[in-house]
Amino acid sequence: MVSLNKVMLIGRVGTDPELRYTPAGTPVATFRLAVSRYFSGTDGQRQSETDWFTVVVWNKLAEQCNNYLTKRRLVYVEGRLHNRSWESNGQKYYRTDVVASNVTFLDRQDASSDEGKPSDVMEDDGTLDIASFDDGVVGLD
Numbered sequence: 001m002v003s004l005n006k007v008m009l010i011g012r013v014g015t016d017p018e019l020r021y022t023p024a025g026t027p028v029a030t031f032r033l034a035v036s037r038y039f040s041g042t043d044g045q046r047q048s049e050t051d052w053f054t055v056v057v058w059n060k061l062a063e064q065c066n067n068y069l070t071k072r073r074l075v076y077v078e079g080r081l082h083n084r085s086w087e088s089n090g091q092k093y094y095r096t097d098v099v100a101s102n103v104t105f106l107d108r109q110d111a112s113s114d115e116g117k118p119s120d121v122m123e124d125d126g127t128l129d130i131a132s133f134d135d136g137v138v139g140l141d
Helices: 059-068
Strands: 007-013 018-021 027-040 046-058 074-088 091-105 120-123 128-130
Touching: 018 059, 027 059, 046 059, 046 074, 059 091
Parallel strands: 046 091
Antiparallel strands: 007 027, 007 074, 018 027, 027 046, 074 091, 091 120, 120 128
């Protein structure tokens, strides 16, 4: 039987990444990602709806996200969904996270930064490549 667990998101980083380390010393970072969609309502007016996702990154990619990602950056995240549940005080809780295998910066860093280079592409194998993207991305804001 064939199965697939893959998610691809483009959105704005909602929180600066939070980097932690497991007891074994493995880096793990989390950040929130806002993904908006636009549509015409029944009255014909343009409306938007935003979904929020928790993104989890591991290893070298976690450290790179912590070093380069900041709130409001436009990013492409590729990975898989991970569901978990736990019980606390007799109540069952559920959570779905996006475990990222690839994070691509789609905008430039703040102009006040000395990092005026094109978007950074980070992959789970720890490589950091430079990719150039058109600054005029349409329909993503």
